[in-house]
C-alpha cells in the first residue's frame with residue numbers, strides 16, 4: 657500500500673472535503689523510521705488525523 661493510495665481515500669478532518677493527490681497536508685500518524693541520514697524516511701502504519709495544510713489550525717481532534 658502506498659501513501660498515494662492512502663491519501664486517495666481520505667477526507668480532510670477539518671473541512672471534510674476529499675484530499676487529492678499532490679495537495680499539501682498535515683498528518684498525525686505512527687510508524688517507524690526507516691532511514692535516518694539527512695532525510696528521515698517514515699514508514700506509515702496508521703494515520704490518525706489528516707487535513708489540508710491550509711486547514712491546519714494547531715489542534716488535532718483525534719478519535
Ligand SMILES: [Zn+2]
Pocket residue numbers: 668669670671672673707708711
Ligand atoms: Zn480541509
